[in-house]
Amino acid sequence: MSTSPTSTQPRVAFVTGGSRGIGLACARRLSADGFVVAIGSRSEPEGVDQNLLWVPIDVTDSDSVDSAFSTIEKELGPVAVLVANAGITKDSLVLRMKEGDFTSVVNANLTGVFRVAKRAIRLMMKDRWGRIILMSSVVGNLGQTGQANYAASKAGLVGLGRSLAREFASRNITVNLVAPGPIETDMLAKISDSAREAMVGAVPLGRVGTPEDIAATVSFLASDGASFITGATIPVDGGLGMGG
Secondary structure (H helix, E strand, O other): OOEOOOOOOEOEEEEEOOOOHHHHHHHHHHHHOOOEEEEEEOOOOOOOOOOEEEEEOOOOOHHHHHHHHHHHHHHOOOEEEEEEOOOOOOOOOHHHOOHHHHHHHHHHHHHHHHHHHHHHHHHHHHHOOEEEEEEOOOHHHHOOOOOHHHHHHHHHHHHHHHHHHHHHHHHOEEEEEEEEOOEOOHHHHOOOHHHHHHHHHHOOOOOOEOHHHHHHHHHHHOOHHHOOOOOOEEEEOOOOOOOO
16 A cells, blocks of 8 residues: 555545546556545546546646645545646647647646646645656657647656756655557547558557556556656657657
8 A cells, every 4th residue: 555654544646637548547556556546637527436536627727726636635635646647639730730729738738737736746845755747748759740739748748847856856756757659548549540550550569558558657656666766758658759
């Protein structure tokens, strides 16, 4: 069981964008690891696992972020592990992309992470223990046609995460990033068979990943065994980003 350094109570983990896909897999894995887990999303999902606390959160709204954390702190206790997974896409070629589509993606995927990390760090500093895990992407390093906004937001997370890692290392707070490659999610299910075939062909391991592949890495980064790792970006992409 993952307990706090000052008590026998389980530590609390909060996964934003935790109602489905990668986020839900991370929440379930952390729960199995012994954390008490809250998940956040803009709308309440159907059939939430009974052992997970759902809280409404819009990461583009600071008041909503504060309200979500306040609810978790009241119901479960201070957040010790934050998995910042919430994000959106609005794909388009640059010449067709509206400025609002660029800025809204950056606001949700990058500035939104700043908002939740800043709020989480308050009590982590007091407890002198914390794990912050940011969900980046292989496209943040490689780029992707039609995803200039998404790639920029995910690349920006690297700079944000490393800055947080340096600022709060003295308080025993680690900050790391996970960079998934193509993962079997609702988003991937929407692409054509030919595009999927081309994607799989580009992955050295010859397959797409599963949400559980990402959750396993998040589980490790949240554990005491990862206490000497901070400021790292861990690719979970089947080798797609090698050398990029």
